[in-house]
Each structure stands twice: as structure tokens, then as C-alpha cells.
Amino acid sequence: MTANCNISHMFVAHAAKNPFQTAVVVPAGRDKCGRSITVSLSFGQLNRLSDQYAHGLTAAGFKKGERVLMMLRPGIDLIAVALSLLKMGSIPVMIDPGMGLKAFAQCVAETEPTGFIGIPQAQILRFVFHKAFKTVKRTVTAGKSRLLPGLSLDEMRATKAGSFKPAQNEAEEEAVVAFTSGGTGIPKGVVFLHGMIMATIESLRDDLNMTAGEIHLAAFYAFALFMPALGVTTIIPDMDPRKTAGLNPAYLVEAIETYGVTNSMGSPIIWEKIADYCIEQGVHLPSIKHVFMFGAEVPPGVVARFSALLDNGKVYTPYGATEALPLTNIAGSEIVAETEVLTAKGAGVCVGKPIAGAMVKIITITDDPIAEWDDSLMVPTGEMGEITAIGPTITRTYLRRPEKTAEAKINSAVGIWHRMGDIGYLDEKGRIWICGRKMHRVETTDGLLTPVQCETIYNQHPKVKRTALVGVGTQGRQRPVILVEPHATKQPGTEADKKELVNALLDLGGQHDHTRNIKDIFIYDGAFPVDVRHNTKIQRHKLIDWARKQLK
Numbered sequence: 001m002t003a004n005c006n007i008s009h010m011f012v013a014h015a016a017k018n019p020f021q022t023a024v025v026v027p028a029g030r031d032k033c034g035r036s037i038t039v040s041l042s043f044g045q046l047n048r049l050s051d052q053y054a055h056g057l058t059a060a061g062f063k064k065g066e067r068v069l070m071m072l073r074p075g076i077d078l079i080a081v082a083l084s085l086l087k088m089g090s091i092p093v094m095i096d097p098g099m100g101l102k103a104f105a106q107c108v109a110e111t112e113p114t115g116f117i118g119i120p121q122a123q124i125l126r127f128v129f130h131k132a133f134k135t136v137k138r139t140v141t142a143g144k145s146r147l148l149p150g151l152s153l154d155e156m157r158a159t160k161a162g163s164f165k166p167a168q169n170e171a172e173e174e175a176v177v178a179f180t181s182g183g184t185g186i187p188k189g190v191v192f193l194h195g196m197i198m199a200t201i202e203s204l205r206d207d208l209n210m211t212a213g214e215i216h217l218a219a220f221y222a223f224a225l226f227m228p229a230l231g232v233t234t235i236i237p238d239m240d241p242r243k244t245a246g247l248n249p250a251y252l253v254e255a256i257e258t259y260g261v262t263n264s265m266g267s268p269i270i271w272e273k274i275a276d277y278c279i280e281q282g283v284h285l286p287s288i289k290h291v292f293m294f295g296a297e298v299p300p301g302v303v304a305r306f307s308a309l310l311d312n313g314k315v316y317t318p319y320g321a322t323e324a325l326p327l328t329n330i331a332g333s334e335i336v337a338e339t340e341v342l343t344a345k346g347a348g349v350c351v352g353k354p355i356a357g358a359m360v361k362i363i364t365i366t367d368d369p370i371a372e373w374d375d376s377l378m379v380p381t382g383e384m385g386e387i388t389a390i391g392p393t394i395t396r397t398y399l400r401r402p403e404k405t406a407e408a409k410i411n412s413a414v415g416i417w418h419r420m421g422d423i424g425y426l427d428e429k430g431r432i433w434i435c436g437r438k439m440h441r442v443e444t445t446d447g448l449l450t451p452v453q454c455e456t457i458y459n460q461h462p463k464v465k466r467t468a469l470v471g472v473g474t475q476g477r478q479r480p481v482i483l484v485e486p487h488a489t490k491q492p493g494t495e496a497d498k499k500e501l502v503n504a505l506l507d508l509g510g511q512h513d514h515t516r517n518i519k520d521i522f523i524y525d526g527a528f529p530v531d532v533r534h535n536t537k538i539q540r541h542k543l544i545d546w547a548r549k550q551l552k
Contacts, residue, residue, distance in 0.1 A: 005194035006169040007229040008086040014231040019044030026075040027238040053084035054164040056156030064089035071118035089167030098532035105132040120145035171195025189399030199392035207355040219266030244535035249277035260287040267295035275305040288313040296536035300340035303332040319351035324394040348433040358391035373412035387420040442471030463490040481547040
């Protein structure tokens with residue numbers, strides 16, 4: 001890939017070929033009977049809208065190669081503006097404001113955007129964090145506000161404009177900056193080059209079956225930005241992306257049935273809630289061909305229960321990260337038939353083999369940076385270590401975070417390896433097993449303990465919603481502690497009830513070698529803190545102080 005790697009060319013070509021195919025459907029409220037009201041655009045309409053925005057932004061001084069911060073609600077404008085910026089060769093910057101305002105301001109400052117396109121509420125942040133926004137020269141507001149004079153997307157939509165010729169971009173040119181979820185600290189700006197975006201598009205198409213004509217429920221909104229280039233119809237669900245755990249599953253099922261959704265991607269909690277609803281209501285989902293569950297370790301039970309709702313569809317659990325997506329994939333049928341039993345015994349979670357073009361190696365666990373690759377870093381098959389990967393979709397650097405880049409990247413003669421930050425191992429079939437985040441490992445005098453391997457044992461108790469392994473003390477001499485979040489309907493009401501549950505969990509742990517020496521188990525007060533993006537990843541660093549107090 002040397003030239004014309006800008007994916008907007010793919011979108012324009014599909015729009016010309018299939019102008020009347022629905023491109024995007026977004027929720028616009030509910031009628032008095034509670035039925036969904038939606039707004040939709042065809043590929044031809046979306047192409048014309050993005051052309052209008054591209055002409056308007058160009059006239060306003062937005063330029064090729066400059067970073068433009070986008071703060072728009074999920075919907076038509078988010079997709080259309082992103083496409084317009086790609087057509088211009090500008091660089092969309094996407095930051096999740098749910099990370100917290102202090103971290104958000106730091107991320108804005110690191111990207112040094114020259115342009116800003118946002119809703120009125122987001123525009124106010126320019127004044128609150130004026131230092132972070134000091135590089136912004138041009139702003140556009142999405143929506144109307146008397147307090148914010150200047151250009152708006154409304155004005156651009158009212159202007160007649162012809163077609164906009166998409167920019168030519170080479171593989172090594174910067175395309176997009178997106179930020180990590182921040183589950184392990186301040187979110188980091190991941191720099192995607194045009195060649196990487198193109199490789200990701202090709203992988204979604206060839207490895208995850210995202211082909212033209214499919215109908216995609218964007219349960220994870222980031223992928224809605226890829227679908228127009230693939231010729232896939234995007235259905236934006238009626239849910240708050242900042243509060244995935246609070247979604248109404250009936251709304252998503254309504255969208256699936258109304259539009260004949262054929263595929264979707266999202267975190268495990270989404271599919272768990274939809275499965276519960278469908279089983280309760282006796283609903284099947286015959287239109288779905290493929291569902292991809294990711295964002296955290298996927299419980300095999302969720303895979304099995306959701307698979308039973310699909311007449312001819314399949315469930316997959318791909319693995320990756322913002323910096324490397326997708327990396328591996330495994331079919332739910334393989335999980336149910338083979339790996340689920342091993343997971344239940346504490347083997348970790350199997351995420352399958354690397355996709356085409358990607359290579360995965362397991363190296364010795366260390367928190368130190370590794371400047372240069374050496375094969376002596378690798379551990380034998382079956383031995384736990386840190387997961388590393390290399391391939392065309394894998395990013396090479398973090399924006400203005402050289403220390404984080406040094407911690408996560410390894411130079412080699414064949415390219416740059418990315419350290420996934422996860423502990424795992426390869427089995428004899430070449431499949432990767434995930435055992436937990438490296439920063440969440442617990443190193444005791446008896447050896448290494450990992451969250452996934454330990455928590456799986458205790459999570460099998462019917463009263464337990466989830467558990468969290470944390471380590472108290474100095475690494476190498478840490479005291480392992482299991483914290484327990486019971487199901488909301490099965491909370492132990494008295495101290496005697498708590499003691500009974502703890503004793504039952506101690507008995508469970510005593511049946512397995514790797515959990516036999518864990519003697520400290522406590523019932524946590526309330527729900528575990530989780531990440532904003534997926535509402536699934538437990539923020540264990542916030543639990544350590546609580547665990548320490550219990551030990552006293």
C-alpha cells in the first residue's frame with residue numbers, strides 16, 4: 001500500500017454504486033406508544049451531506065494534514081463529519097469525555113488540534129480549559145446556540161455544493177487519532193496511519209465477515225465510522241454509550257427485528273442483557289448471522305446462552321485493543337464444545353488464533369521497557385507471559401507520550417511489536433489464552449496469580465455476580481484478596497449470611513491448586529467500579545485500598 005489509502009474513496013465508490021441503500025439509521029425519540037422514531041440517510045444522501053461539510057470546512061480554513069477534534073453525539077453528523085474530514089485529508093481526533101474532565105483536558109492538549117467541531121455543551125469546554133484548547137484556530141458548532149456565534153453545521157447543510165474530490169493519502173500519513181479507554185491510567189492517544197486504517201477495514205471484511213449489504217447494529221459506536229467504507233448499513237441503537245450497563249435490551253431487540261440486523265459488535269454486558277430479555281420473552285433473533293463479543297473477557301456462559309437465540313447465526317469473541325484491533329478470533333461453537341470446560345477449571349479464556357497477517361508471541365513478564373526484540377524473550381508453549389503482537393493493523397506510537405510508547409513498543413528488524421499488557425499463553429494448537437492484565441497480576445511467595453484464572457473459580461457460585469482479585473503488599477510478597485460483588489437479588493442480608501457465602505467460596509477455591517492458598521475473601525459494599533467505555537472491565541486499582549482496610 002503506497003498511495004490512495006484514504007478509505008473515503010471506498011465509501012464514495014459504494015455510494016455511487018448503491019445510492020439508495022440505507023447507510024445509517026439513528027434514534028430520534030419515541031412515540032406515545034413507546035415505539036421508536038428514527039431518522040435515516042441513504043448512501044447517496046450521506047455522501048452528499050459529507051460533501052457539503054467538506055466544502056464548508058475547506059472554505060472555513062480547515063486543511064489537509066491538520067488535526068480536528070470532534071465532540072459530537074453518536075448519530076448522522078458524527079459519521080458525516082468524520083467522512084468529510086477523511087475526504088479532506090484532515091485528521092479526526094476522537095476523545096471520550098467520559099474519562100473525566102482533567103484527563104480530557106490533558107488529552108486535548110496532547111493532540112494540539114487546530115480545528116474543533118462540537119455540540120454547544122462541548123464548545124463551552126474551550127473556555128473552561130482554554131489552555132488545553134490554545135492551538136484551536138477554527139471552530140464549528142453542531143446545533144444552534146445564541147451564546148456561540150460563528151460557523152455551524154446547520155449553515156453548511158443549507159449551502160448548495162457539488163461533489164468533493166477525496167484527498168489522496170499514502171499509507172504512512174496520519175489518518176486518525178483515537179484514545180484508549182484509560183482503564184490502566186490516563187488515556188493515551190493512538191496514532192492510526194492511513195495504511196493501518198485500510199488494513200483494519202480489510203480485516204473487518206475478510207476476517208470478521210463485515211461485507212457490503214450487511215446490516216450492523218453499532219452496539220460499540222466506534223465501528224460505526226468504519227461501516228460506510230465497507231458498504232454496510234449502520235443502525236445506531238437507542239442507548240447511552242456512557243452507560244452501557246443501563247441499556248434497555250428491549251430497544252436493541254426492537255432495532256434488530258425492525259431492520260433485520262445481520263451483525264453486531266459490543267461488550268459482553270450488552271449480550272448478557274439481551275440474552276436475559278430474549279429468554280424471558282421467548283424471542284429468537286433469526287436475522288443475525290454474526291455477533292462479536294469483546295471489550296473484556298467473555299464468560300462462556302454468555303456465549304452459550306446467546307448462541308441458542310440464533311437460528312443460523314454464530315457468536316465470536318475476537319481479541320484486541322485500541323492499538324491492535326482485531327488481533328485474534330474464535331467461534332463460540334469452539335468455546336462451548338472445547339474451551340469452556342477448561343476455563344471453568346481456571347485455564348483462562350481462549351480467544352483463538354491470530355487473524356491473517358498478525359503474529360503473536362508470548363514473552364517473559366517484566367514491567368521494564370524493552371528497546372529491541374530478541375527471540376530469547378519468548379517463553380515456551382504453555383507457559384504464561386506477556387502477549388505481544390505485530391501486524392498491519394497494529395499501531396506504532398502514542399501521541400506525545402514517549403515514555404508510554406517506550407513501555408508498550410519493541411523495535412525489531414521486521415517492524416514494531418506491541419506489548420498488549422495482558423498475561424496469557426499459547427496452547428499446542430496455536431491459540432491464545434488470556435489470564436488477565438499484567439498490571440493486575442498478584443505475585444505472592446507461592447507464585448503468580450492472575451485475575452481471570454482465579455476469579456473464574458469463584459464466579460461459578462450462584463450468588464456471585466463477579467469477583468475481583470487484588471494484591472495487598474509488596475510485589476513478590478503480596479497477599480491475595482478476593483472481593484465479591486453478589487447478584488443484586490442475592491445480597492447476604494446479615495453477617496451470618498456473609499460468613500456462609502465466604503465459607504462456600506473458600507471451599508470452592510480449595511478445590512483448585514491455584515486458588516487453594518487464597519484465604520482472604522470479603523463481600524464488597526456495592527457494585528465494583530468499571531470502565532466507562534464497556535462498563536465491563538473492573539477497575540481493580542480502585543479496590544486495593546478497600547481491601548487493605550478489610551485486612552486491618
